[in-house]
Amino acid sequence: MDVFEAIKGRRSVRKYKKEPVDRELVKKLLDAAHWAPSGGNIQPWLFIVIEDPKLLDVIRKVSPGYFGEAPLAILVCSNKEKAYKVGGTLGRDYLTICDCAMAVQNMLLAAYALGLGTCVVKSFSHTAVKELLAIPDGIEPELLVIVGHPDQVPKPPPKVPLSEIVYLNKYGEKFPNLEG
């Protein structure tokens, strides 16, 4: 699938079919994820694939943002300790979040190209998720990506037009000929 088609066509899916997600597809998502850029090449990311239905059920209960019955979720974590050793506080407190978010965006686009639906969830109990997945100190859950075969794909959300959010050379200076 064309990259622009993926970028524009991807939606946050909140209704899924029960059909499981093939592990070969999951591997493609993970591969896409870890090709994201990483500040100082720290690669602070870790991925926990959750496909055990009972575990997913509990995760769902502690994640108000987990809509629908997606049969799979990938928890993207950051290795804060590693990031601190290589990148100091900027590495630990900021670059980890950026790197993981970029890895997630790769996953979302890859999933869409493979016919899968995804939704990024930040609204989950960190404490509960850490305990449920036995995540040690120094590793922090960043974003939960739920994955499945879409049952319903929402329309694009309303978008702030570019003309309101793009400036040229200075804050407030109009960038010419933008739509909207």
Added chain:
Amino acid sequence: MDVFEAIKGRRSVRKYKKEPVDRELVKKLLDAAHWAPSGGNIQPWLFIVIEDPKLLDVIRKVSPGYFGEAPLAILVCSNKEKAYKVGGTLGRDYLTICDCAMAVQNMLLAAYALGLGTCVVKSFSHTAVKELLAIPDGIEPELLVIVGHPDQVPKPPPKVPLSEIVYLNKYGEKFPNLEG
């Protein structure tokens, strides 16, 4: 360009030709950026396109991470005030960073598909950049993306193999049949 090809082929470019970047291409990058997902659809992002050579020169001087002579840069900022109003402290302090990073990843992939090189820079003086671009309180620079026609494209950086960073259902549990 195929989305997987873009994800895997994109590199962080640090040597650029002097040739300017056509504004029509810049608009495509911005369009790609603002199709990123956004927690609660807050869309906290703002983009300042910097193409004035004198201004770029000064920005480069306060940005130790700005390599090469890229003829254009896009500063991705977050509207912290807007994010706080809609998403509280999680929105202001976390989702803004994620959303902007995802928007940046879209830009990087779009740029690569258009034959452009990019590099994400976090190492810049926030105070200096805010003053130079007249960025008001409540708006924060997040990431600087330098853009140009690549003069030299580096080899892929060494990657931690997936087998070391992917787990199944629990931290530390092996996900079967991963390469590496």
